[in-house]
Amino acid sequence: MRTRSPKIISLLAVVASAGLLLTGCGGQSSEGSEDGTSGTVTVDGSSTVAPLSEAAADLFRSEQSDVNVTVATSGTGGGFAKFCAGETDLQDASRPIEDDEIAACEAAGIDYTEIIIANDGLSVVVNPENDWAECLTTEQLATMWGPDAEGTITNWNQIDPSFPDQELSLFGAGTDSGTFDYFTDAINGEEGAIRTDYSPSEDDNITVQGVSGDTGAVGFFGLSYVEQNSDSVKAVAVDNGSGCVSPTAETVQDGTYAPLGRGLYVYVANASYTDKPQVKSFVDYYVENASQVAEDALFIGLTDEQLTTAQDELASLAS
Amino acid sequence: MTTMTEPARSGAPARAGTSHFTGRARPVEAVIRVVLRIAASVTVITALGILIALVVPAWGFFREVPVLEFLFGTRWAPRFADASFGVLPLVTATLWTTVIALVVAVPLGLGAAVYLAEYARPRVRRVLKPILEILAGIPTVVYGLFALQFVQTVVLRDVLALQTGAFSVLAAGLVMGVMIVPTIASISEDSLSAVPLALRQGSAALGANRMQTTLRVVFPAATSGIVAAVVLGISRAVGETMIVAIAAGNQARLVGGPLEQGQTMTGFIANAALGDSRVGSLEYDTLFAVGLLLFAVTLLVNAISIRIVRRFREIY
Numbered sequence: 364m365r366t367r368s369p370k371i372i373s374l375l376a377v378v379a380s381a382g383l384l385l386t387g388c389g390g391q392s393s394e395g396s397e398d399g400t401s402g403t404v405t406v407d408g409s410s411t412v413a414p415l416s417e418a419a420a421d422l423f424r425s426e427q428s429d430v431n432v433t434v435a436t437s438g439t440g441g442g443f444a445k446f447c448a449g450e451t452d453l454q455d456a457s458r459p460i461e462d463d464e465i466a467a468c469e470a471a472g473i474d475y476t477e478i479i480i481a482n483d484g485l486s487v488v489v490n491p492e493n494d495w496a497e498c499l500t501t502e503q504l505a506t507m508w509g510p511d512a513e514g515t516i517t518n519w520n521q522i523d524p525s526f527p528d529q530e531l532s533l534f535g536a537g538t539d540s541g542t543f544d545y546f547t548d549a550i551n552g553e554e555g556a557i558r559t560d561y562s563p564s565e566d567d568n569i570t571v572q573g574v575s576g577d578t579g580a581v582g583f584f585g586l587s588y589v590e591q592n593s594d595s596v597k598a599v600a601v602d603n604g605s606g607c608v609s610p611t612a613e614t615v616q617d618g619t620y621a622p623l624g625r626g627l628y629v630y631v632a633n634a635s636y637t638d639k640p641q642v643k644s645f646v647d648y649y650v651e652n653a654s655q656v657a658e659d660a661l662f663i664g665l666t667d668e669q670l671t672t673a674q675d676e677l678a679s680l681a682s
Numbered sequence: 683m684t685t686m687t688e689p690a691r692s693g694a695p696a697r698a699g700t701s702h703f704t705g706r707a708r709p710v711e712a713v714i715r716v717v718l719r720i721a722a723s724v725t726v727i728t729a730l731g732i733l734i735a736l737v738v739p740a741w742g743f744f745r746e747v748p749v750l751e752f753l754f755g756t757r758w759a760p761r762f763a764d765a766s767f768g769v770l771p772l773v774t775a776t777l778w779t780t781v782i783a784l785v786v787a788v789p790l791g792l793g794a795a796v797y798l799a800e801y802a803r804p805r806v807r808r809v810l811k812p813i814l815e816i817l818a819g820i821p822t823v824v825y826g827l828f829a830l831q832f833v834q835t836v837v838l839r840d841v842l843a844l845q846t847g848a849f850s851v852l853a854a855g856l857v858m859g860v861m862i863v864p865t866i867a868s869i870s871e872d873s874l875s876a877v878p879l880a881l882r883q884g885s886a887a888l889g890a891n892r893m894q895t896t897l898r899v900v901f902p903a904a905t906s907g908i909v910a911a912v913v914l915g916i917s918r919a920v921g922e923t924m925i926v927a928i929a930a931g932n933q934a935r936l937v938g939g940p941l942e943q944g945q946t947m948t949g950f951i952a953n954a955a956l957g958d959s960r961v962g963s964l965e966y967d968t969l970f971a972v973g974l975l976l977f978a979v980t981l982l983v984n985a986i987s988i989r990i991v992r993r994f995r996e997i998y
Contacts (some may be wrong), residue, residue, distance in 0.1 A: 445961070509763060523884070532847055537953075538761045559759035559766075562849075562933040562943070565956070569932065576835070576848025 400431040402641040404600055408435075408442025408455035409541045411569050412627045415481055416455055421647045426648070430641040438565040439541025447471055450644045452635035456484065457541030457585065458626040474633040476680045478673050480653055481496035482663040485546060485585040485611030485623040488596040492578050495519070495526045496606035498600040500621065504550045505668055507531070507581065513558035519579060533561035534573035534582035546583050549622040585608050585627075590661040592642035612663045626669075627662070636680055643681075650677045733977070740974040743967035752971065758934035758983075759953070760968045767968065769975065771934045777935050777946030778851040779858060779926055780919040786859025787915055791866030792908065799874035800896045809998070818864035829857035834929060836939075849943035851933030857923050862915045869914060873907020874904030875899060906991040913987035917980050923948040947972050 372518070393465070406416050413436045420432035437445065439456045446454040447467040460468075468475060487504065488527065489496050499507075503522050506512060519526040536543035538555070543563075548554040562573055567584040575595035576583040582596070589598045600607035603621045614620035629649070635642045649656065650673050657664035665673065685851035706771075744752070747767045755768015794814065798807055834853040838844050846852070875901050885895040901908070931943025932953065951969055 379968045441956075555760070555763040559757075559764070560933065560935060561764045562931060564932050564953070572830070573931075576839075579845065 375414060376528045391544060400641045400644050402431070402589065402639060404430060404432045404453065404639075404642050404645045405432045406432060406453040406455060407437050407445055407451045408453075408537075409457040409627070410436040410437040411483060411540075411542050412455035412480070412629070414587055414591070415627065415656060415660045415662050416453070416629070416649075419645075419652070420658060421657045422652065422659065423620040423645055423648050427644060430645065432645055436565065437510050437630055438537065438539030439544065440539040441550075441565070446548065446630060447473055448477070449473055449632070449634075451630055452639065452679040453646070454628075454632075456630060457625070458545045459628060460630065476633060476636075476676055478631065478650060478676050479626040479665065479669055480629045480649070480673065481648055481657045481665060482612075482615050482669075483625050484615040484620045485542060485549070485625050486586050486589045486598040487581065487583050487585060487601065487623075488556045488574055488589060488598055488612045489582075490578050490580050491595070491597050493597065496522075496581075496599055498602055500602040501604070504601070505552075506544075508533070508557055508561075509551050510558055511610050513560050516558075523532070529579040532580040533558075533576045534570040534580060535544065535561055535563060536567070536570070536584065537563035537565045539589070542567075542584060543562070545625055546623070554577045587660060587662050589655075597653075611612060615663045616666050631680065646680075647677065650674060685852045691970055694794065697953045704744075706971075713769040733958060735979055736970050739970035742805070743778025743964065743971040746964055746967075747971075749984075751852045752814055758950075761959070761965055762919055767971075769947070769972065771936050772945060772950055772972065774921060774937045775851060775926075775930060775934075775949070776946040778940060778944065779922075779930060782917040782940060783858035783862055783922075784915065786856055787862040787866055787919075788912055790859070791863045791911070791915070792870055792899045794863065794867040795870035795874055795908075795911075796896060796901075798871045800900065802890065805965075810953065814864045814867055817860070819859070822861065822922065822924040823928070825857050825861050828839060833857055844941055846941040847943060849929060851926075851930050851937055851943050851944055852940040854926045854928075854930035856920055857929065857941070857979040858919055860920055863924070865918060866911045866915045870904070871910035873904040873911070876907070877903045906994040909990045909994065913983055915952035915991075916983050920979055920983070921948060923952050924958065927952040936991045946974050951976075 379621050404420075405482045406413075413434050416432075416434045420434060423430065423432060434455075435442075442451065442454050442456065442574055443460065443464045444467075447464060447470075449471060454475075460475075462680075464480050487499065499522075507522055509515060515529055516522070519529045519531055522613045524530075530558075535557075536546070544554050544558075551557060564570055567588050570582045571582055571588060574580040575592070586598070589596060590623055600609040601620070601623060602608070605619075608614050608620045609613075610623070615624045618624060627648075631642075631646050636646060637643070653670065653673065654664045656662075702735055704834060730823065738781055752767050752769055754770060755766060756766050756770045757766035758771045794810075798810060800937045830849070830853070832857055834846070834850060835849065838846055838850065838853060881899055881903060885899045890898070926946045927949045930949060933943055934945040934947070934950065935942075937944035951972055953963075954969055959969070
């Protein structure tokens with residue numbers, strides 16, 4: 364082998380690696396769109412609210428193509444931990460902020476604004492082949508999901524003797540989820556109180572998988588997932604004592620779907636709003652077009668009253 | 683994980699550390715030796731580092747939860763209000779998926795290896811080996827989706843009409859077995875090929891046919907390599923995360939049968955690591971306790987394999 368070839372090869376290798384290294388030093392060269400905004404907006408939190416924020420991001424991208432909105436789903440609890448550490452700009456939440464989270468945000472100096480961005484009917488779902496559980500009372504739900512049910516309630520006929528002999532298979536949100544907090548509070552009377560022998564997941568799509576694959580399965584998640592997967596799961600009507608009410612836009616907005624009707628929240632970090640123009644741009648767009656976004660994402664929109672409140676919150680942020 | 687086969691190399695010097703090279707060493711040789719020594723030490727240091735990173739939080743965990751309760755408890759609910767830390771449910775799920783995977787992978791892998799080493803014509807071998815390598819190259823997350831969307835629904839529920847839900851350890855185990863086949867086949871085939879031709883010729887000279895030679899002469903001679911291959915397969919099966927996280931289920935329960943769902947040790951770590959456990963809390967330390975258990979299991983399996991390999995190693 365001639366001695367020249369290795370030297371040329373090593374020279375080429377050095378040049379190539381230097382070139383690769385230098386591409387990393389490129390920096391932000393993207394031009395903004397109409398009004399010159401670019402950059403990223405970090406959204407994290409509830410998996411219930413995430414499809415709504417994603418729909419908003421999609422619509423927003425058609426106007427401001429250089430702003431990159433990333434939506435992650437760590438669960439409401441997981442998202443708040445990051446939000447109060449200053450790691451995210453927006454927090455999706457399917458329940459209001461809690462005392463310990465308020466304290467954490469205060470300790471870290473994170474000021475925020477709470478905006479109700481949509482309504483939700485937390486739905487209890489069953490497999491499409493389940494033809495016996497059309498309506499469940501809140502007592503039956505508590506029997507099915509309460510801490511005492513662990514290891515003991517394993518069959519549908521224990522919920523109601525008229526139900527067939529079918530094994531009960533439970534799927535639902537995990538402990539980081541706002542949906543979990545809300546459901547346990549509304550049905551079992553205490554946040555976090557639930558039987559532990561079910562399949563928990565922060566990703567509601569896994570719950571959809573589970574319920575659609577098992578005849579005796581039951582699960583719970585936000586209404587938008589029911590609408591998105593209407594051929595794989597079926598929502599059950601809930602009887603609060605005043606009759607069986609199915610979760611629909613009307614019943615949630617007028618409050619008759621109780622106790623599982625709830626508001627969905629977005630928390631905006633005030634510092635991000637004032638310091639980052641792309642965040643201001645996205646949040647303004649999100650609130651202004653809240654009804655359109657909700658319709659696109661198959662969520663229940665805000666009532667006129669709620670819409671006015673949201674716009675007021677936004678105005679107070681900007682000032 | 684290293685392959686445990688150590689066929690004696692006839693070219694190696696008689697004593698380790700001595701060298702064939704007795705000429706005057708150039709100065710750059712000393713530099714190269716140092717660099718190579720550093721490269722080798724990095725692996726050892728990394729392994730030690732991982733061990734320390736596991737042990738420190740796990741120590742915090744075991745200060746709160748007694749070891750016996752952890753190892754033999756049957757209720758695993760570390761993140762709920764009424765918490766329990768009995769790891770047996772996770773262990774049963776891991777056992778089920780591993781055993782099912784081995785039941786699939788060992789016969790298929792060894793069969794493929796024997797075929798490739800003893801029976802296949804060179805042209806067939808040239809085609810078959812790369813295809814086997816492709817199986818090894820498929821990302822495990824793709825395997826996981828395959829298990830969930832195809833094996834569980836179409837194969838188990840529709841075609842075989844078994845009573846099972848959306849997740850099962852059987853679907854995960856079957857696909858995991860397919861994933862491990864190339865590992866077992868490749869290493870077994872190497873050790874079968876390393877058996878000297880002289881042994882085969884001697885056997886043929888004594889009147890044995892191909893099958894008798896393969897099963898009674900070649901196979902026993904290659905035992906250490908085959909054991910090493912199977913043990914490597916076990917390690918991979920125990921440590922596999924994506925396939926079981928996707929297809930085996932999320933519920934930590936004592937798995938009683940293959941059609942049931944369950945959460946493996948790796949599945950638990952994958953799910954919990956994405957959550958919001960505060961660093962330093964008991965929930966957080968739970969991850970490391972389970973990680974340490976996994977590490978210990980793999981270490982044990984590897985230690986057993988080294989013993990077996992040394993015992994049966996044939997030096998030609």
